[in-house]
Amino acid sequence: MKKESHTTIHDxxxxxxxxxxxxxxxxxxxxxxxxxxxxxxxxxxxxxGYQPNALASNLRTSCTNTIGVIIPRISRxxxxxxxxxxxxxxxxxxxxxxxxxSNDQEAxxxxxxxxxxxxxxxxVISSIAINTENFEHYKTFTDRNIPLVxxxxxxxxxxxxxxxxxDFKGGFIAAxxxxxxxxxxxxxxxxxxxxNIYINRLQGYLKALRKHNFExxxxxxxxxxxxxxxxxxxxxxxxxxxxxxxxxxxANDISALSIILYAKEIGLRIPEDxxxxxxxxxxxxxYVSPSLTTIEQSGFxxxxxxxxxxxxxxxxxxxxxxxxxxxxxKLIERESSNR
Amino acid sequence: MKKESHTTIHDxxxxxxxxxxxxxxxxxxxxxxxxxxxxxxxxxxxxxGYQPNALASNLRTSCTNTIGVIIPRISRxxxxxxxxxxxxxxxxxxxxxxxxxSNDQEAxxxxxxxxxxxxxxxxVISSIAINTENFEHYKTFTDRNIPLVxxxxxxxxxxxxxxxxxDFKGGFIAAxxxxxxxxxxxxxxxxxxxxNIYINRLQGYLKALRKHNFExxxxxxxxxxxxxxxxxxxxxxxxxxxxxxxxxxxANDISALSIILYAKEIGLRIPEDxxxxxxxxxxxxxYVSPSLTTIEQSGFxxxxxxxxxxxxxxxxxxxxxxxxxxxxxKLIERESSNR
DNA sequence: CAACAAAGGGTAATCGATTGCACAATATTT
DNA sequence: AAATATTGTGCAATCGATTACCCTTTGTTG
Numbered sequence: 001m002k003k004e005s006h007t008t009i010h011d012x013x014x015x016x017x018x019x020x021x022x023x024x025x026x027x028x029x030x031x032x033x034x035x036x037x038x039x040x041x042x043x044x045x046x047x048x049g050y051q052p053n054a055l056a057s058n059l060r061t062s063c064t065n066t067i068g069v070i071i072p073r074i075s076r077x078x079x080x081x082x083x084x085x086x087x088x089x090x091x092x093x094x095x096x097x098x099x100x101x102s103n104d105q106e107a108x109x110x111x112x113x114x115x116x117x118x119x120x121x122x123x124v125i126s127s128i129a130i131n132t133e134n135f136e137h138y139k140t141f142t143d144r145n146i147p148l149v150x151x152x153x154x155x156x157x158x159x160x161x162x163x164x165x166x167d168f169k170g171g172f173i174a175a176x177x178x179x180x181x182x183x184x185x186x187x188x189x190x191x192x193x194x195x196n197i198y199i200n201r202l203q204g205y206l207k208a209l210r211k212h213n214f215e216x217x218x219x220x221x222x223x224x225x226x227x228x229x230x231x232x233x234x235x236x237x238x239x240x241x242x243x244x245x246x247x248x249x250x251a252n253d254i255s256a257l258s259i260i261l262y263a264k265e266i267g268l269r270i271p272e273d274x275x276x277x278x279x280x281x282x283x284x285x286x287y288v289s290p291s292l293t294t295i296e297q298s299g300f301x302x303x304x305x306x307x308x309x310x311x312x313x314x315x316x317x318x319x320x321x322x323x324x325x326x327x328x329x330k331l332i333e334r335e336s337s338n339r
Numbered sequence: 340m341k342k343e344s345h346t347t348i349h350d351x352x353x354x355x356x357x358x359x360x361x362x363x364x365x366x367x368x369x370x371x372x373x374x375x376x377x378x379x380x381x382x383x384x385x386x387x388g389y390q391p392n393a394l395a396s397n398l399r400t401s402c403t404n405t406i407g408v409i410i411p412r413i414s415r416x417x418x419x420x421x422x423x424x425x426x427x428x429x430x431x432x433x434x435x436x437x438x439x440x441s442n443d444q445e446a447x448x449x450x451x452x453x454x455x456x457x458x459x460x461x462x463v464i465s466s467i468a469i470n471t472e473n474f475e476h477y478k479t480f481t482d483r484n485i486p487l488v489x490x491x492x493x494x495x496x497x498x499x500x501x502x503x504x505x506d507f508k509g510g511f512i513a514a515x516x517x518x519x520x521x522x523x524x525x526x527x528x529x530x531x532x533x534x535n536i537y538i539n540r541l542q543g544y545l546k547a548l549r550k551h552n553f554e555x556x557x558x559x560x561x562x563x564x565x566x567x568x569x570x571x572x573x574x575x576x577x578x579x580x581x582x583x584x585x586x587x588x589x590a591n592d593i594s595a596l597s598i599i600l601y602a603k604e605i606g607l608r609i610p611e612d613x614x615x616x617x618x619x620x621x622x623x624x625x626y627v628s629p630s631l632t633t634i635e636q637s638g639f640x641x642x643x644x645x646x647x648x649x650x651x652x653x654x655x656x657x658x659x660x661x662x663x664x665x666x667x668x669k670l671i672e673r674e675s676s677n678r
Numbered sequence: 679c680a681a682c683a684a685a686g687g688g689t690a691a692t693c694g695a696t697t698g699c700a701c702a703a704t705a706t707t708t
Numbered sequence: 709a710a711a712t713a714t715t716g717t718g719c720a721a722t723c724g725a726t727t728a729c730c731c732t733t734t735g736t737t738g
Contacts, residue, residue, distance in 0.1 A: 008724055019688050024725060032686060051457050055398040056724030059693050064394065075419040083413055084440065096458055098435055101423065118390055119435055257626060287596060289628025347694055358718045363695060373716060395694030398723050 007050040015044050027052070066096045067310060068116035070126040072104040072153075077282050078299040079127070082151065085303025086125060093311055095122070102129040110137040123147035123310045125303075128155055130225065133194055147313040147321070151306040153195050161313070161323045163306040165297040167197045170329040171204025174249045174277045174295055177331055179212050181339055183247035183275050187220040189234045189259075191251045201251050201279060220245055224255060231258025239263060239274070246274060247337075253278035253285045256292055260336065276336040290335035297329050346389040354383050366391070405435045406649060407455035409465040411443040411492075416621050417638040418466070421490065424642025425464060432650055434461070441468040449476040462486035462649045464642075467494055469564065472533055486652040486660070490645040492534050500652070500662045502645040504636040506536045509668040510543025513588045513616045513634055516670055518551050520678055522586035522614050526559040528573045528598070530590045540590050540618060559584055563594060570597025578602060578613070585613060586676075592617035592624045595631055599675065614676040629674035636668050 009023040016023075018037070026033045026041035033041075044050075058064050067090055071079045083099060090097050098119060100112035109129045116124055117140050124141055127150065135157050141148045142158060154162040178186050188205050191198030202221070209216055222237065224230045231250070235258055238245055250256040256278030260270060268274050270290050278285055278294040285292035305325050313321050348362040355362075357376070365372045365380035372380075383389075397403050406429055410418045422438060429436050437458055439451035448468045455463055456479050463480055466489065474496050480487045481497060493501040517525050527544050530537030541560070548555055561576065563569045570589070574597055577584055589595040595617030599609060607613050609629050617624055617633040624631035644664050652660050 006724095010724080020725080021689080021727075022687055024727085025687085028726085034686065037686080053398075053724050054458065055394055055401075055403065056693090057726075059392075059394040059398050059695095059724080060726045062394075062693070074413065074422055075416060077414060080414040080419050083438075087438070087440065091454065096437055096454075099422075099426070099438060100430075101426065115430065115435075119393065261626075284623035284626050287600075287623050287628075288626045345694095349694080359695080360697075360719080361717055363697085364717085367696085371716060376716080392694050395723090396696075398694080398725095399696045401723070 006053065007045075007048045008053065009050070011048055012041060012044050012050060015048065016040055062120075063122050064096075064120050065094055066098060066119065066121050067307070067314075068112075068119065068121035068124045069097060069099045070102055070109060070112045070116070070124065070128075071099065072127060072129055073101050074099065078152070078280055078297065081299030082127075082303035082306075085300040085305075086307045089304050089307040090311070095311070102132075104130045106132040106134065113137045113140050117141070117146075121146070123149070123314045125149050125151060125306045125310055127152045128195075129153075130192055130195065147310055149306050149310045149313070151302050153197055156196065159322050161309045161321055161325075163302050163309065163325045163327065164197065165302060165327045166329050167200035168204040168207075170279060170295040170297070171201035171206075171249070172208045173204075173329070173331050174201075174279065175205040175208035176212070177293070177333070178247040178249060178275055178277060178337060179208065179214070181247075181271075181275055181337055183245075185217070185220065185243075185245040186214070186247040186249060187222070187238050187245035189222050189224050189226070189231065189238075189248060189250040189255050191224065191226050193223055198251050205249055224251075226250075226252045226255050228254055228258055231255030232262055235259045235262035239266060239268065244274075247276070248274065249277045249279075251279055253280045253282040253292060253294055256294065256336075257284070257288060260288060260290070260292065271335065271337050271339040275339060278336075281332055285332075286334070288336075290338075293334045293337035294332050295329050296332050298327065301327055345392065346384075346387045347392065348389070350387055351380060351383050351389060354387065355379055401459075402461050403435075403459050404433055405437055405458065405460045406646070406653075407451075407458065407460035407463045408436060408438045409441055409448060409451045409455070409463065409467075410438065411466060411468055412440050413438065417491070417619055417636065420638030421466075421642035421645075424639040424644075425646045428643050428646040429650070434650070441471075443469045445471040445473065452476045452479050456480070456485075460485070462488070462653045464488050464490060464645050464649055466491045467534075468492075469531060469534065486649055488645050488649045488652070490641050492536055495535065498661050500648045500660055500664075502641050502648065502664045502666065503536065504641060504666045505668050506539035507543040507546075509618060509634040509636070510540035510545075510588070511547045512543075512668075512670050513540075513618070514544040514547035515551070516632070516672070517586040517588060517614055517616060517676060518547065518553070520586075520610075520614055520676055524556070524559065524582075524584040525553070525586040525588060526561070526577050526584035528561050528563050528565070528570065528577075528587060528589040528594050530563065530565045532562055537590050544588055563590075565589075565591045565594050567593055567597055570594030571601055574598045574601035578605060578607065583613075586615070587613065588616045588618075590618050592619045592621040592631060592633055595633065595675075596623070596627060599627060599629070599631065610674065610676050610678040614678060616676055620671055624671075625673070627675075629677075632673045632676040633671050634668050635671050637666065640666055 010020045013020045013023045023041050026038045074080055087097050102109035106129050135155050148160045151163040190202045222234050224234050256276050259276055263274050278292050281294045281296040285294050349359045352359045352362045362380050365377045426436050441448035445468050474494050487499045489501040529541045561573050563573045595615050598615055602613050617631050620633045620635040624633050
């Protein structure tokens with residue numbers, strides 16, 4: 001096995017007795033090089049085990065073939081699937097991916113922006129932290145024309161392309177599903193209302209209620225951070241009340257889970273006394289007992305689509321860069337609403 | 340806001356009427372530069388919003404400040420936590436992280452190796468794919484002295500440092516726990532026996548059995564791929580048998596889950612008729628019904644430790660690079676064994 | 679056949695930071 | 709005071725690939 005240092009284009013040039021520039025052009029399939037020379041160069045490159053030095057090339061062309069990703073947390077299934085989608089497509093197109101986690105904190109998100117900027121990424125895909133209300137830090141990219149695409153949790157203040165799932169429809173079919181099961185008082189645990197996805201889920205829910213002439217009761221709609229703990233607090237508020245709802249649509253699976261656990265704790269039967277629908281189809285939702293009815297959204301598809309958009313912008317810097325792509329959602333019926 | 344192109348050290352040099360090399364040295368805190376000059380350079384750098392161009396620096400020093408990570412799949416909680424640990428430490432030390440997924444396939448793993456090599460990473464952290472039996476591809480790194488650290492699923496053929504959890508002890512306490520609960524015939528669903536972790540879990544289990552004078556029955560020990568489907572097949576084999584075990588220790592939580600689901604399907608009560616213990620403490624194990632007793636292993640800690648080792652090797656290329664670090668495991672008692 | 683165009687390829691500058699070597703200015707030793 | 713050491717900087721080459729510009733050949737046109 002070779003242990004020598006790396007082969008460069010000049011090694012190839014020397015071996016073929018031609019110049020480095022010709023080698024470079026041949027490898028880049030430049031039209032000014034004859035097919036014969038190209039073939040000779042390619043063969044020699046293979047033979048010498050040539051690996052282009054991206055650093056040198058990047059320095060000259062000042063693009064890094066790297067895209068940055070900012071996500072709240074990699075351990076959430078939706079996001080790790082999105083990453084998988086992003087990586088897969090990016091890699092086949094010759095891009096590397098750097099991932100940064102904001103841990104759902106605005107300050108860390110700003111750090112991520114700095115890190116990615118310092119890494120001179122060619123473009124960025126981001127899903128914003130749950131408590132981000134100020135988007136100044138993203139101007140680091142937009143001001144310098146570094147392509148930026150949001151997915152899932154998007155930001156409407158900045159004029160960028162975005163990929164979302166049909167949260168509105170998700171909220172709508174979740175609520176309508178509960179209605180079809182004969183539920184009469186359907187509560188909603190929503191997420192922070194500065195985030196588009198939670199606004200839309202709520203609006204979808206409201207539309208379904210209106211469509212079926214349900215009375216909209218303010219006390220049945222709670223805003224939450226959608227964590228495990230917060231979910232339990234919400235569950236208490238709703239279920240300990242004398243006029244408790246007979247169904248809850250939660251804006252994510254984690255809080256739906258909290259509800260199920262608390263309902264079991266106080267002896268409510270699910271779905272008989274209380275039907276529950278979540279959102280996301282996290283892997284555990286299938287295994288909880290009772291298993292959780294939820295809205296499926298494909299992280300993989302969202303990630304792939306976002307990457308497609310981003311690479312389009314990077315490679316072909318013109319055109320409309322404020323596209324919004326909405327991907328479909330699907331109701332997954334399980335025990336928690338099966339009555 | 341500035342939209343101008345990036346500031347270079349020469350801009351700083353010009354502004355202070357000194358040479359670029361002095362600026363470079365000042366920024367790198369070289370001892371040959373006076374404190375006064377250093378301060379002037381730093382202030383000017385800040386003022387001009389200077390961001391070092393990593394590409395140029397990397398080209399010259401031929402190190403990329405990037406480490407590569409190869410994991411089976413990011414969507415497994417253990418691995419995504421490991422990534423979190425890796426990223427966190429790497430970032431604070433000024434390194435970027437590139438993640439590649441092998442999807443548990445040897446061929447893809449070899450691709451990952453190529454990708455990372457082409458990216459000229461300074462070092463690699465890897466956990467091998469479940470079906471990898473040939474380790475030739477890793478020679479790409481070892482032959483060229485690119486530091487390599489394995490974690491969790493390690494490779495003993497290659498002489499590298501590694502970080503593992505105490506799988507042996509995990510297997511031991513899992514089995515001993517079942518024994519303490521009065522189980523008499525304890526089966527084991529193990530993983531592929533070319534992987535260290537599964538060998539050790541099995542050996543730990545065997546040791547516990549021997550210690551308590553249990554007869555070791557070959558038919559109670561099954562090797563499996565530990566997928567959802569394979570787990571079900573194993574469950575069938577064990578539970579449909581006339582002489583079925585009264586406890587099963589599975590080498591991961593997924594197959595433990597399969598067992599629980601199948602046991603419920605055929606009307607066995609857990610833990611009364613069958614006690615179950617898994618391994619990993621995947622998030623869902625807490626929510627399954629009955630909740631799953633399992634062995635906790637901290638992906639975060641493993642990732643952090645591995646990164647620590649790797650960065651040590653990278654920065655200080657001498658010393659012993661065949662260290663093995665074993666991290667502790669812990670039994671998490673839940674319903675599935677509570678009798 | 680002269681005049682010119684196209685094709686194929688070489689030369690050298692360039693990207694931005696690093697670093698071996700040289701050297702001036704100051705400090706210390708003899 | 710001369711000789712030597714120390715400190716602080718500058719010069720220029722370098723990392724490897726790209727590319728603007730120039731120079732041959734060979735082919736085409738009138």
